[in-house]
Amino acid sequence: KAGVTQTPRYLIKTRGQQVTLSCSPISGHRSVSWYQQTPGQGLQFLFEYFSETQRNKGNFPGRFSGRQFSNSRSEMNVSTLELGDSALYLCASSPTSGAINEQFFGPGTRLTVL
Amino acid sequence: AQSVSQHNHHVILSEAASLELGCNYSYGGTVNLFWYVQYPGQHLQLLLKYFSGDPLVKGIKGFEAEFIKSKFSFNLRKPSVQWSDTAEYFCAVNARTSGANNLFFGTGTRLTVIP
Numbered sequence: 001k002a003g004v005t006q007t008p009r010y011l012i013k014t015r016g017q018q019v020t021l022s023c024s025p026i027s028g029h030r031s032v033s034w035y036q037q038t039p040g041q042g043l044q045f046l047f048e049y050f051s052e053t054q055r056n057k058g059n060f061p062g063r064f065s066g067r068q069f070s071n072s073r074s075e076m077n078v079s080t081l082e083l084g085d086s087a088l089y090l091c092a093s094s095p096t097s098g099a100i101n102e103q104f105f106g107p108g109t110r111l112t113v114l
Numbered sequence: 115a116q117s118v119s120q121h122n123h124h125v126i127l128s129e130a131a132s133l134e135l136g137c138n139y140s141y142g143g144t145v146n147l148f149w150y151v152q153y154p155g156q157h158l159q160l161l162l163k164y165f166s167g168d169p170l171v172k173g174i175k176g177f178e179a180e181f182i183k184s185k186f187s188f189n190l191r192k193p194s195v196q197w198s199d200t201a202e203y204f205c206a207v208n209a210r211t212s213g214a215n216n217l218f219f220g221t222g223t224r225l226t227v228i229p
Contacts, residue, residue, distance in 0.1 A: 033216065043204065043219035056216050090158065092217075103217065105150075105158035 002027065004093050004106035012112045018079040021109045025072050025093030031055075032074040033103060034066060037088040046089075049074050050097035078111075086113045116141040118205050120220035127195050128228050135190040135223050137179075137205030147188040148206040148217065149179055158204070164188065175199070197229045 005024045013019050025032050034046040045058040049068035066076045072093075078085055088110050092103035119138045127133060139145065149161040162173025169181040179190045188205060205220040 035217075035219075042221040043206075043217075045216040045218070048216060058216065092158075102148075102160055102163060104160075107157040 004091055004104055006089075006091050006106040006109050008109060009107065010110045010112075012114060013081050014114050015081055015083060017081050018077065019081060019111060021076045021078075021089055021091075021111070023074045023076070023091030023093075023106060025074070025091075026104055029093035029095050029104070030072050031094045031097045031101070032068060032072065033092045033094075034074070034076050035090040035092065036060075037090055037108070038086075043090070046076070048097065055097050081113045083113050086111060116145075116207055116209060116218045118207055118218050118220040120203075120205055120223050122223045123221070124224045124226070126226045126228065129197055130194050131227075133190070133192040133195045133199070133225070135203055135205075135225070137188045137190065137220060139186050139188070139205075139207045139218075141186075141207065141209055143209055145207045145209055147179075147181060149173065149177070149188075149190050150204045150206060150219075151201050152204065152222075153201045161190070161203070195225070195227050197227045199225060200227045201225060 007022045031050045033048040035043050037043045047057045048055045052068045063079045068074045088108040090108045091106045094101040094103045117140045121136045147164040150158045151161050152158050164171045164181045172178045177192050202222045202224050204222045206217040208217050
């Protein structure tokens with residue numbers, strides 16, 4: 001099976017712009033979670049989508065949003081970018097929602113905000 | 115709220131040395147525990163996981179971890195490290211009752227193995 005794929009792999013934006021990141025889960029997986037990884041804060045949970053519905057949300061401002069499509073692919077959007085949004089954004093998929101699941105991570109999208 | 119502490123930020127070992135990386139979590143309920151590894155230039159991969167049962171779990175590449183409930187700990191061990199184990203290691207936890215896939219990660223431990 002192909003793994004989790006994320007596009008684009010690298011992105012450079014300027015402050016105030018918005019950005020959309022894409023994640024394709026492993027075939028058959030219906031849950032997609034997003035994480036932000038920075039040197040200072042480590043890995044932090046953004047949100048989880050399952051069956052096109054947001055199941056859970058981390059402690060991030062409303063500028064961070066997402067959605068999931070009927071084929072389980074997910075997109076994450078960040079509006080009005082700030083310098084502090086520079087990070088590696090990781091997507092993880094699992095077969096279902098629920099805590100007793102292993103998550104499979106993608107390679108990430110490296111976002112740089114100038 | 116859940117939190118995870120990894121006290122060792124950077125560990126440097128010679129090949130064949132034994133490894134133990136500490137992980138402590140704070141949460142009063144039942145948890146699932148994970149160790150993930152991130153090799154240089156690669157994505158996060160699961161090393162091992164604990165959901166229930168035998169508190170000593172074995173993972174890939176000779177790694178094991180022991181869940182000690184009374185100490186809220188889930189330390190990672192390997193009897194003899196190799197140069198290829200150089201990577202960053204993350205401990206993670208989620209609450210069994212949360213019903214959601216949100217993992218809380220520690221800040222990671224960077225392991226450097228010297229040949």
